[in-house]
Amino acid sequence: MLQSNNKINEYIDSVCGQIRWKKSHIYIAKELENHIIDQKNAFVSEGLGEDAAMEKAIIEMGDPIGVGSELDRVHKPKIEWSIIWITGIALILGLVIQFIVTKGTGSIIARSIAYSILGIAVMIIAYLTDYTTIGKNSKILFFGFLVIVLGISLFSPRYHGQVFYTKFVLLLYPTIYTGIIYSMRNNGYLGLVLCGVFMAISYIVLLPFVMYSTYALYSLLSLILITISIIKGWFNVDKIRGLLLIYVPIAIAVIMTLLNNTYLLSRLTNAFNPLLDPTGAGFMSNLARQILYNSNFFGEGAGSFSGTMLPGINTDFILTYLIHRFGWISLIVVIAVLALLIIRSFKLCLKQSSILGSLVSLSAVLTISAQIIIYVGYNLSFHLIAPLTLPLISYGGVGTIINMLLIGIMLSVFKWENLVNDNVLVSSDKRFLTFNDGKLIIDFKS
Numbered sequence: 001m002l003q004s005n006n007k008i009n010e011y012i013d014s015v016c017g018q019i020r021w022k023k024s025h026i027y028i029a030k031e032l033e034n035h036i037i038d039q040k041n042a043f044v045s046e047g048l049g050e051d052a053a054m055e056k057a058i059i060e061m062g063d064p065i066g067v068g069s070e071l072d073r074v075h076k077p078k079i080e081w082s083i084i085w086i087t088g089i090a091l092i093l094g095l096v097i098q099f100i101v102t103k104g105t106g107s108i109i110a111r112s113i114a115y116s117i118l119g120i121a122v123m124i125i126a127y128l129t130d131y132t133t134i135g136k137n138s139k140i141l142f143f144g145f146l147v148i149v150l151g152i153s154l155f156s157p158r159y160h161g162q163v164f165y166t167k168f169v170l171l172l173y174p175t176i177y178t179g180i181i182y183s184m185r186n187n188g189y190l191g192l193v194l195c196g197v198f199m200a201i202s203y204i205v206l207l208p209f210v211m212y213s214t215y216a217l218y219s220l221l222s223l224i225l226i227t228i229s230i231i232k233g234w235f236n237v238d239k240i241r242g243l244l245l246i247y248v249p250i251a252i253a254v255i256m257t258l259l260n261n262t263y264l265l266s267r268l269t270n271a272f273n274p275l276l277d278p279t280g281a282g283f284m285s286n287l288a289r290q291i292l293y294n295s296n297f298f299g300e301g302a303g304s305f306s307g308t309m310l311p312g313i314n315t316d317f318i319l320t321y322l323i324h325r326f327g328w329i330s331l332i333v334v335i336a337v338l339a340l341l342i343i344r345s346f347k348l349c350l351k352q353s354s355i356l357g358s359l360v361s362l363s364a365v366l367t368i369s370a371q372i373i374i375y376v377g378y379n380l381s382f383h384l385i386a387p388l389t390l391p392l393i394s395y396g397g398v399g400t401i402i403n404m405l406l407i408g409i410m411l412s413v414f415k416w417e418n419l420v421n422d423n424v425l426v427s428s429d430k431r432f433l434t435f436n437d438g439k440l441i442i443d444f445k446s
Contacts, residue, residue, distance in 0.1 A: 008036055011058050018068025036061060079127075080348060080414040086341045087123075087407055090392035091116050093337055098395050101314045101321055108314065108395060115397045119404030126408025127415065135356040138179030142198065145176045146205050153209035166206075167214050167388060168398040173202070174221040174367050175409060178359040181225055185234045185355065192235060192245050195226055212257070212264055213385045217374070221366050223250065225359060234355055271384035288317070288381040291324050298327040314395045316387055319379035334393060335376065342369050348414050361413040364406040371403070 012032050016025045036057050043053035061067065095112055102108045134141060153166045180198045184191035199222060207215055223246070229235055230242040258265050267281065274282025274289070295301035301324045313321045322330040345365040352358045368391050375387040375394070389399035 007054060007058060008033055011036070011061065011064050014064035015068040018065060032061070077415050078417055080411055082344055083341070083348070083407065083411060083414070086337070086344060087392065087404075090337050090341060091119075093334065094390075094393040097318060097322065097334075097393060098314055100325075101318060102395075111397065112395055115400045118397075119400045122401055123404040123408035123411070126405050127411040129408075129412055131360055131409055131412040131416070132356060134175070134179040134360055135182045138183040141176055142180055145172065146202060150205060150209075153206075165398055166209050168396075168402055170206070170210065170214070170218050171367055171371075171388070171399075171402045171406065173218045174225060175360060175363040175406065177202075177222045178225060178356075178363045181222075181229055182356050182359055185229060186236070188235060188237050189242070189245060192226070192230070192237065192242055196246065196249065212261070213267075217370060217385060221363070221370055224366060225363055228362065229355075229359070232355075232358075268384065271382060274381070274383070282383075285381045285383045288320055288379065288383075291320055292381065295323045296327045298329055300325055301327070315389070316394075317379060318390060318394050319376065323379075331376075334390075338372050338391065338393070342372070345410060348410075351417070352413065354416075357413045357416065361410050364410045364413075367406055368403060 012029045015032060016029060019025060019028065036054075039057035039060055040050075040053045043056050044050065048056065095109070095116065098112050099109055149166060149169055152169055156165045177198070181195055184194050187194065199219060203215065203219070226246060227243065230237065230239055230246070233239070235242055258268070266277075270277050270281040271285075274285035276282060291301070291303070294303050303324075311317075319331055319334065322334070342365060345361070345368075349358060349361040349365060352361060371388055371391050374385050375390040377384070378387045389396045389403070391403040392400065
C-alpha cells in the first residue's frame with residue numbers, strides 16, 4: 001500500500017510540476033488521485049493484483065509531462081473582464097455625476113478620484129487573495145471581524161445615534177458570515193441552530209453601535225443566504241422543517257421588537273404613508289415626492305432644487321437631483337449600468353460548482369444589490385431605511401472602497417471557477433494530531 005501511494009504521489013508531482021498556477025495543485029492532485037484509485041479498483045475487480053492494477057492505472061493516465069502541460073493550458077487564473085469593464089464604466093459615470101451635482105467642486109472631485117483609485121487597488125488585492133480562506137478559517141475570521149468592528153465602533157465618532165464607519169464596514173458581514181454557514185452545513189439541524197447562535201452573538205456585540213434598521217439589513221442578507229442553502233439542500237435537512245426552524249424564531253423576535261418599540265413601528269408606518277406626519281418624520285419623503293412629481297422624462301423639471309431643500313445631494317439624494325435636472329431618463333441610465341453589473345454577477349454566481357464559491361459570490365452581489373435597492377427606494381421617496389451609498393456612483397470614501405473590495409472578492413471566486421472542490425477544502429484543513437478509532441495519527445503534511 002505504501003509503495004502504491006508513493007507511485008501515485010510521484011505521478012501527481014510530475015504532473016503538477018508542469019502547472020504554473022501553484023494554488024491549483026491541491027485540487028488537481030485530489031482529482032488525479034481519485035481518478036487513479038477508481039481506475040485501479042476497476043482493474044482489481046477484473047482480477048489483477050493490487051500492484052499490477054496500480055501500475056496499469058497509472059499507465060492509463062498517460063505521460064505525466066504531457067498531461068501536466070495540457071492541464072497547464074487549461075488551468076490558469078481567470079480574469080472576468082466583463083465585471084471589470086462594467087465596474088470601470090460605473091466608476092467613470094459616478095465621477096461625471098458628482099462633477100455635475102457639485103458643479104465641479106475641485107476638492108470633492110479630487111477626493112472622489114483618489115477614493116476610486118484606492119478602491120481599484122483594494123479590488124486587485126482581493127482578486128489576488130485566495131477566497132477559500134473564508135471557508136477554511138470561518139470562526140477565526142468571524143470573531144476577528146467582530147473584534148475589528150468593535151474597535152472601530154469604540155473609537156470612532158457617532159452621528160445620529162450610530163457610529164459612522166461601522167455601518168460601512170459591516171457591508172462585509174454577510175460575506176464573513178458565509179464562512180459560518182459553510183462550516184455548519186454538514187451538521188444538519190444543529191448546524192442551522194448554530195448559525196442562529198452566531199447571528200445572535202453578532203447582534204449582542206453590534207447592536208449598541210448601529211441602528212435597528214442597519215443591523216436588520218445585514219441580518220436579512222445573511223438570512224437570504226441561509227435560506228438559499230436550505231433550499232439547495234446543502235444542510236441535508238427537510239427543507240420545510242429547516243425553513244420553519246429559522247423563520248419562526250425570527251418572526252417572533254421581529255413581532256416582539258415592533259410591539260415593544262413604538263419608534264420602529266412609527267417609522268414603518270410613516271415610510272408607507274408619509275402623510276401621517278407631513279411636517280415631521282414624513283417631511284423629507286413628501287418633499288422628494290413633490291420634486292419627482294414636477295419632473296419630466298427629458299429635461300429639467302418645474303420648480304427649483306437646491307442642497308438646502310434636500311441636503312446631501314451628492315451623497316443621499318443624487319438620483320432625486322438627476323431626475324429633477326435631466327429627467328427620468330437619467331435614472332434609467334444609472335440603473336441600467338448598475339443592473340448590468342448585478343445581472344452579470346448573478347449569472348456568474350450560478351455557474352459556480354463549489355458551495356463555498358456560490359455562497360461567497362452571492363453574498364457580495366446581494367450586498368451590492370441591497371444598497372442599490374435601498375438607495376433607489378429612498379430617492380423615490382420610500383424612506384424606510386436610510387441609504388448607505390449608491391455603489392460606485394455616489395460620493396463616499398469608505399463606501400467606495402468596501403464595495404470595490406466586494407467586487408474583488410467576487411472576481412477571486414470567478415477566477416477559480418469550477419476548480420475549487422468542497423471535499424478538498426474539508427480534507428485540506430487537517431490537524432497535526434488526531435485520534436481515530438483509538439489510534440493517534442500524526443499528519444506531517446499538515
